[in-house]
Amino acid sequence: MKLRIRNETDFWSGVMFIAFGLFFAAFATRYDFGTAQVMGPAYFPTVLGGLLALVGVLVALAGLGREGEGGKLERFHFAELAWVLGAVLIYAAILRWAGLLVSMLALIVISSFASHEFRWKEAIILSIVMAVITYLVFIMGLKLTIPVLPAFLRN
Known part of the structure; x- marks a missing residue:
């Protein structure tokens, strides 16, 4: 068989x-x-x-x-993968000294370059929304000690 x-x-x-x-x-x-x-x-x-x-x-x-629509494998998009993985690595590298707000902005904007439909306004709005959600869930809700502001603005 x-x-x-x-x-x-x-x-x-x-x-x-x-x-x-x-x-x-x-x-x-x-x-x-x-x-x-x-x-x-x-x-x-x-x-x-x-x-x-x-x-x-x-x-x-x-x-x-089973056969289905779109069952053929398309080419793999390495450039887009590199944008997203690079954004995550940069986020992890700068979180401690840049704080949550700047790091989230960098993560969203850099990973948005992977899309062919990138728009600055949408990326900035999404960054703000995600930073607020992350703040509420991880800092307020779970009481994690993630810096919110950049190091030069903290005491």
Whole structure:
């Protein structure tokens, strides 16, 4: 019996989910797993990695079993990926000294360059909205100590 990929998009998406899930589950083995009652640092990434791999298997099998619209795999857009990953790296690098507001602005604006429909006004508005949501959830709600303002404006 010969297996045939009927929907390349689903199949390769499933393979990607499997790879990411197994990577995170394997990476977490370096830490203590714990139990369901007393979770160790490896518990959450291992469980989530396993669930992601399971979803990947289901998606990949769906790609083998059915044909669908848009089932052909398009070319991979490396430049757009580089914009988004670069934005995340810059966000992580400048968060401590630039603060949440400036870092969020940089993250949104830089990652927006990945889109062919980039508009400055929309990027700035989205940056402000995301900074407010992040502030409310992580600083006010979860009480995390993330600097909000740049270092030169803090005491």
